Amino acid sequence: MNLLEKLNKNQREAVLHTEGPLLILAGAGSGKTRVITHRIAYLIEKGIRPYNIFAVTFTNKAAEEMKNRVMNIVGPEGNSVFIKTFHSAAAYILRRFGEAINITKNFTIYDMGDQEDLIKKILIDLKLDPKKIRPAMIASKISEIKDKEDYLEGVDPALLLPDYFAFNFAEVFDLYRNKMTENNALDFNDLLCQTVRLLRESKDSLKDMQRMWRYFMIDEYQDTNYSQYLIAKYLSSATKNLCVVGDDDQSIYSWRGADIKNILNFERDNENTKVITLEENYRSTKQILDAAYCVVQNNVNRKNKNIKSSRGDGENITWCIANNEYGEGEFVINNIISLKSREKLSNRDFAIFYRTNAQSRIFEDYLRREKIPYRIIGGMKFYDRKEIKDILAYLKFIVNPNDSISLFRIINTPVRGIGKASQDKISEIARSEGISEWTVIRDELMTGKVPKGLDDFKKIITALMNDLPEVPAQIKLSKFMTDIVEISGYRENLREENTLESSSRIDNINELINSIYDYEQSDLDATPEQFIQDISLYTSEQNPEEKHDCVTLMTVHNAKGLEFPVVFLTGMEENTFPHKFSIDTENGIEEERRLCYVGLTRAMDRIFITNAELRRNFMGTEYKTPSRFIDEIPREYMNMKSYISQMFNRESKFDERFETRPYIQNRDKFKQAASINKNENRNDPSDKIIISSEKKEPEKRESGSRFSLKESVVHPEFGVGKIIKIEGTGDNVKLTIDFGTKKRILLEKYAPLDKLN
DNA sequence: TTGAGGCTTTCAACA
DNA sequence: AAAGCCTCAA
Numbered sequence: 001m002n003l004l005e006k007l008n009k010n011q012r013e014a015v016l017h018t019e020g021p022l023l024i025l026a027g028a029g030s031g032k033t034r035v036i037t038h039r040i041a042y043l044i045e046k047g048i049r050p051y052n053i054f055a056v057t058f059t060n061k062a063a064e065e066m067k068n069r070v071m072n073i074v075g076p077e078g079n080s081v082f083i084k085t086f087h088s089a090a091a092y093i094l095r096r097f098g099e100a101i102n103i104t105k106n107f108t109i110y111d112m113g114d115q116e117d118l119i120k121k122i123l124i125d126l127k128l129d130p131k132k133i134r135p136a137m138i139a140s141k142i143s144e145i146k147d148k149e150d151y152l153e154g155v156d157p158a159l160l161l162p163d164y165f166a167f168n169f170a171e172v173f174d175l176y177r178n179k180m181t182e183n184n185a186l187d188f189n190d191l192l193c194q195t196v197r198l199l200r201e202s203k204d205s206l207k208d209m210q211r212m213w214r215y216f217m218i219d220e221y222q223d224t225n226y227s228q229y230l231i232a233k234y235l236s237s238a239t240k241n242l243c244v245v246g247d248d249d250q251s252i253y254s255w256r257g258a259d260i261k262n263i264l265n266f267e268r269d270n271e272n273t274k275v276i277t278l279e280e281n282y283r284s285t286k287q288i289l290d291a292a293y294c295v296v297q298n299n300v301n302r303k304n305k306n307i308k309s310s311r312g313d314g315e316n317i318t319w320c321i322a323n324n325e326y327g328e329g330e331f332v333i334n335n336i337i338s339l340k341s342r343e344k345l346s347n348r349d350f351a352i353f354y355r356t357n358a359q360s361r362i363f364e365d366y367l368r369r370e371k372i373p374y375r376i377i378g379g380m381k382f383y384d385r386k387e388i389k390d391i392l393a394y395l396k397f398i399v400n401p402n403d404s405i406s407l408f409r410i411i412n413t414p415v416r417g418i419g420k421a422s423q424d425k426i427s428e429i430a431r432s433e434g435i436s437e438w439t440v441i442r443d444e445l446m447t448g449k450v451p452k453g454l455d456d457f458k459k460i461i462t463a464l465m466n467d468l469p470e471v472p473a474q475i476k477l478s479k480f481m482t483d484i485v486e487i488s489g490y491r492e493n494l495r496e497e498n499t500l501e502s503s504s505r506i507d508n509i510n511e512l513i514n515s516i517y518d519y520e521q522s523d524l525d526a527t528p529e530q531f532i533q534d535i536s537l538y539t540s541e542q543n544p545e546e547k548h549d550c551v552t553l554m555t556v557h558n559a560k561g562l563e564f565p566v567v568f569l570t571g572m573e574e575n576t577f578p579h580k581f582s583i584d585t586e587n588g589i590e591e592e593r594r595l596c597y598v599g600l601t602r603a604m605d606r607i608f609i610t611n612a613e614l615r616r617n618f619m620g621t622e623y624k625t626p627s628r629f630i631d632e633i634p635r636e637y638m639n640m641k642s643y644i645s646q647m648f649n650r651e652s653k654f655d656e657r658f659e660t661r662p663y664i665q666n667r668d669k670f671k672q673a674a675s676i677n678k679n680e681n682r683n684d685p686s687d688k689i690i691i692s693s694e695k696k697e698p699e700k701r702e703s704g705s706r707f708s709l710k711e712s713v714v715h716p717e718f719g720v721g722k723i724i725k726i727e728g729t730g731d732n733v734k735l736t737i738d739f740g741t742k743k744r745i746l747l748e749k750y751a752p753l754d755k756l757n
Numbered sequence: 758t759t760g761a762g763g764c765t766t767t768c769a770a771c772a
Numbered sequence: 773a774a775a776g777c778c779t780c781a782a
Contacts (some may be wrong), residue, residue: 059772111772129775131766188772256771320772356769419759451758528782537772557770579769584761595770618768618773749764 001425003042003073007034014243014276015039018046020216021270027307028292028601029283029563032245036217037066039243040081042075043215049710050080054213054235056089058220060537061089061377062561066219082213084227088190088537093198095208095529100202102205106529107487108185108396108403111538113389115139118734122175128167138172145173147257149226152196182442184402194225198662199234210238214426220561221246221266223412225257234271242270248303249296252557252627254587260352279307281605283563285314291607291633292600296642298632299590317607319630320641324614327645329362331610332568333370336551338607339566347373351552351564353599355577360553367551377554383535387505388495388512392532394484398464399528401438408437414493416453422446460487472527478517480528510743556599567598567603572611572626596629609633713753 004012011031014024016040026032036055046051057063059687071078079522084092095105095260110118119135119142145151145160158170180187186194216236218224221244224232236242246263254260256307267273281289289309295301318335322328336350352363360376367374382388385532390413393406401407404427412418429445441458464484471480491509519534520526551565556577571577577596582588600607611626614618707713713724721737737753 085772191772253771255769359770361773415760417759449758555770581769618766692772 001486003038007031007038008280010276010278010280011035011038015042016280017274017276018043018241020240021273023273023275024245024278025245025275025303025305026247026278027281027305028247028250028597029281029289029487030307030465031280031282032219032247033062033066033069033561035278036072036219040078040216043269044077044081045076046592050074050077050213051082051212053081053217054089054215055083055085055217056080056086056219057561058085058223059188059558059561060085060088062219067201079641085537086224086231087188087191089197090231091533091537093195094186094191095533097198097202097208098194098206099639100205101194101198103186103198103601104184107399107439108183108406109191109398110180110185110405111185112136112139114405115142117409118179119172119176119181122172126167126172135169138176139168141666142173142176143187144257146193147225147227152193152226152230159640160755179404181402182402184400185405189227192225192231196227196234199231203310203590206234209235212650214239215241216243218242218244219246221378222248222251222260222263223253223256223258224262225259228260229236229259229262249299249305249594250560250598252560252591252598254591260301274451277305278303280457281307281309282311284309284601285311285315285605287314287637288600288603288607289744291317292597293630294634295629296593296597297602299593300586301590307453313607315374315631317609317637318641319633319638320608320610320643321626322612322642323644325359325362325616325646326611327368328610329611330645330647331641331643332363332570332608333366333372333675335608336372336566337370345565347549347551350568351554351559351562351566351602352568352570353554353556353559353602354570355579355595357555359576361572361731363553365724372551373549373683374551374553377552378558382508382511385505385508387508391481391485391490391509392535393633394464394488394490395481395528396532397438397533398461398468398484400661402436407564411457412453414489416451416457418451418457419452421569422454431650434509460489463487468528472525476517477520477526477528477531478513481513481516485513488549507696518631519654533611546607554594559602560598563602563604565604566606566608567599568608568610569599570610572609572627572630573615576615576624577627577629586679594631596627707753707755711755713755 004015007015008031010033014022014035018039024032024035026035040055043053055066063085067078067081068085070081070083083262094103094107098105098107116135116139117151120130121139123130123133123135123138141162145157148160150160151157157173158349161169161173180190195566199209213235216232218228219234232242232244239385244263248260248263251258251263252413267275267717284292286309289307292374293307320328320331332352338348339345339350340347352360354360354363358377364374364376364650383392390410393409397403397406397410408423411423425446425448426437426440428638433440433445438461441454442462443448444458447452447481464480464487467480467483471477475483491506492756494509516531519531556569575583578589578592579730582592609630611630612624614621615624616622634748707723707726709723711727714720723737
């Protein structure tokens with residue numbers, strides 16, 4: 001069978017072992033994905049129906065990739081294999097079977113932002129100060145609890161919550177759960193926890209699923225948490241055909257509740273487990289693999305392995321010490337440029353890794369300056385942009401009118417004169433009557449002074465809700481989204497604003513609608529519910545645009561499962577990587593070290609490790625010592641370099657220039673320097689540097705103002721003044737007027753100004 | 758009562 | 773760099 005031809009002995013054994021529990025311990029680069037995809041193909045070839053196979057991975061990217069590779073081997077019928085992430089599999093199960101435990105199909109998935117908004121409301125209701133008790137902290141504690149075994153085994157959450165003097169955490173937790181139910185919303189943890197509850201409480205649903213799925217494959221098993229462990233266990237309990245794949249050295253999600261015990265105890269938990277180890281590394285050169293291995297061997301809590309490179313010798317690792325973060329950026333970009341010209345490498349062969357998203361900015365600036373296309377995985381995501389979240393909140397709310405978080409996001413967006421006071425009143429009535437906020441608006445239950453915009457809002461939402469049942473059939477989803485943007489007045493509002501920023505927001509909204517159009521092409525029965533779910537869970541890719549030949553920038557976490565010919569592992573400094581929050585505990589350091597191992601083992605041919613001696617963060621500039629992980633790499637594998645920034649040698653003039661002046665001035669200078677020679681391409685939307693510097697210039701022409709620059713005017717309160725700046729157009733004309741003692745910025749539309757005659 | 762601009766604070770990794 | 777609070781104007 002040619003399916004097995006390309007596999008080594010152990011890989012082949014893993015593919016052929018189809019019945020009963022199977023544990024595959026797969027070191028980095030050992031062809032793990034190949035084994036999984038070939039195993040799926042083999043099952044299908046053996047006559048197993050594709051829809052009987054259930055496979056989950058950790059990221060959407062990996063799931064997509066896996067499906068493509070399966071389809072490459074078996075053809076279009078591979079499309080019916082159930083390949084998803086754990087979270088999207090759980091969401092699928094709950095939408096299909098959730099009614100058995102009173103979860104309605106149209107539930108909304110709350111992301112971290114939605115969660116924090118809700119918690120903030122709860123804190124304010126309890127007369128607690130969200131400034132002192134941070135909603136983000138509460139959210140992460142709640143999430144932590146829900147990942148715990150005790151919580152899933154029915155221990156009272158009040159006993160699991162930390163004790164704080166300032167407030168009653170259990171009360172906040174209860175209110176949070178009640179509100180989530182009222183809003184018909186689930187957070188990321190709920191998707192998993194509620195699936196566990198469903199599998200436990202509805203034997204009928206479980207049976208249905210067990211009839212449907214008979215072979216199970218779980219990728220990245222070392223990063224599963226307790227609820228994921230249970231889901232796999234319950235689903236596979238009928239057939240016991242559970243295959244898990246993982247590597248304890250690559251466990252990097254303990255902060256999300258991942259429990260290494262799941263993989264370490266798999267053998268004990270499942271009788272007759274077959275264990276297969278994949279130790280042959282096909283990805284990296286000997287230097288890279290040995291170096292990575294030397295680092296991870298400093299961990300005490302790990303299983304020892306015997307990993308071999310099948311690729312043999314390659315180039316040494318390059319370690320570069322840069323004087324500051326600019327030097328680091330220049331070093332990386334210079335190496336990309338020179339490698340591209342010396343060897344036949346494309347942009348897509350390069351990846352830049354960093355520990356935290358905030359480190360990406362300087363690399364972006366330099367890449368843009370050199371006009372090298374790049375893409376960022378993670379970070380500030382397309383779907384996190386305000387305008388995108390706003391438009392999606394309309395859709396979410398129309399699908400699920402109990403979703404009060406989305407309601408308050410859109411009720412006054414665009415501005416309709418329904419401010420905080422009015423919103424509070426609506427909440428108050430809803431609470432006292434025990435009904436939803438939307439019912440208050442729909443049935444016009446607000447007494448006293450009702451803002452005039454409220455009726456408009458009601459009409460907008462009602463009109464859209466009436467169209468909703470038609471969406472998958474007659475109206476297309478993309479058409480419906482276009483209606484939302486038009487009917488809500490959102491697009492009109494941005495159009496009137498008429499700034500560079502607002503037009504870029506319009507572009508983003510158009511981009512969203514385009515991506516919805518693509519989405520409905522790929523799935524002709526796409527419902528709004530399905531779409532919302534997919535994007536709520538799909539956050540790893542940034543822009544739907546540009547898929548072409550790009551340098552990839554991402555955090556080390558995001559790099560898991562990927563490989564690149566050339567990797568730059570940057571910011572290798574104590575307190576950056578290892579991160580300062582992990583540095584105090586042994587477990588923390590070990591996880592950082594595994595993360596470093598993951599980063600190093602992504603590289604196929606070459607790896608560059610960089611650290612900056614001086615780095616500016618939001619607090620100020622700090623001297624940094626090289627990461628302890630660099631010390632753990634044997635020197636014979638390394639070539640050392642140092643690099644001093646050609647553009648900003650901060651160190652040389654540190655005292656007089658950087659102690660006193662704010663960072664932003666230096667950044668502006670950098671931006672100016674970066675945009676020199678690039679003026680011919682002013683309309684290139686990728687060139688944000690130029691756009692942002694243009695934005696500051698006052699609009700002089702066509703403002704439509706009845707005044708002109710330097711004209712003298714009279715204000716009843718401020719007296720006589722002189723116009724020193726005119727910005728905006730039409731109703732938005734803003735006048736900056738110097739009244740002698742003080743300067744004021746006034747809107748021409750409202751300001752009671754007269755010409756001085 | 759709403760909206761806009763200025764000032765202050767704060768900063769991990771992800772589905 | 774970005775988000776939240778405070779103050780001022782209409």
